[in-house]
Amino acid sequence: TPVKVLKAYMGDGLDFSEFELKTNEKYSPYVLGDEHDARVGDRTITINFSDGIAKQVSHGQVASAGIPASEKCTVGEINCTGNFMVQAFGTSGASGSAVVSEKTHQVIGLVSWGVDGENVGMGVIPISLFYKFLAGPNQPHPADDVAEEGAQ
Numbered sequence: 001t002p003v004k005v006l007k008a009y010m011g012d013g014l015d016f017s018e019f020e021l022k023t024n025e026k027y028s029p030y031v032l033g034d035e036h037d038a039r040v041g042d043r044t045i046t047i048n049f050s051d052g053i054a055k056q057v058s059h060g061q062v063a064s065a066g067i068p069a070s071e072k073c074t075v076g077e078i079n080c081t082g083n084f085m086v087q088a089f090g091t092s093g094a095s096g097s098a099v100v101s102e103k104t105h106q107v108i109g110l111v112s113w114g115v116d117g118e119n120v121g122m123g124v125i126p127i128s129l130f131y132k133f134l135a136g137p138n139q140p141h142p143a144d145d146v147a148e149e150g151a152q
Helices: 129-136 142-152
Strands: 004-011 015-019 043-048 055-060 084-089 100-103 107-114 122-126
Touching: 004 129, 015 107, 015 129, 084 107, 122 129, 122 142
Parallel strands: none
Antiparallel strands: 004 015, 043 055, 043 100, 055 084, 084 122, 100 107, 107 122
C-alpha cells in the first residue's frame, strides 16, 4: 500500500515522521496521551514488528524516569537525554512502535532505540515531544539532496 511521507525530523532530541495512507479501510486511531503521569513500574503494551518476523504484542513496564545527559546517552546518532526506557520485548524493527499505558490506554511514547547486544529494554521518546515536532520545520530527506545535486 503506498504511503507518503508528509514530514520527518531527526535531531535536537526529536526522531519523528508523519505519513499519509490513503485507504477505504477503517482504522481505530491511537489516542495520544502524556507521559508526565507515567511512573517507573507502570505497565505498558507495545505492538511491534521486531526483526520483521511477525507482528507481536509485548507487555512491559516503564523502567526508568527521564534519562539525564551523560557520555553514555548517545546511541548511534540518537541523543537519549530526556527519553525513558521500557522493559519489553523488542529489537530492530520495533522502532516507531507506540508505547501505550495500560492505565490510561493512551500513547505515552514511541520506541526509538535499543542497545545492540544488550538486553536492557527499549528507549522511548516521550510523546509530548511529538507536539514540538509538529510545530517545527520539516527536514529534507537525503534522497531529496541527491535529486537536487543531479538536477544541477
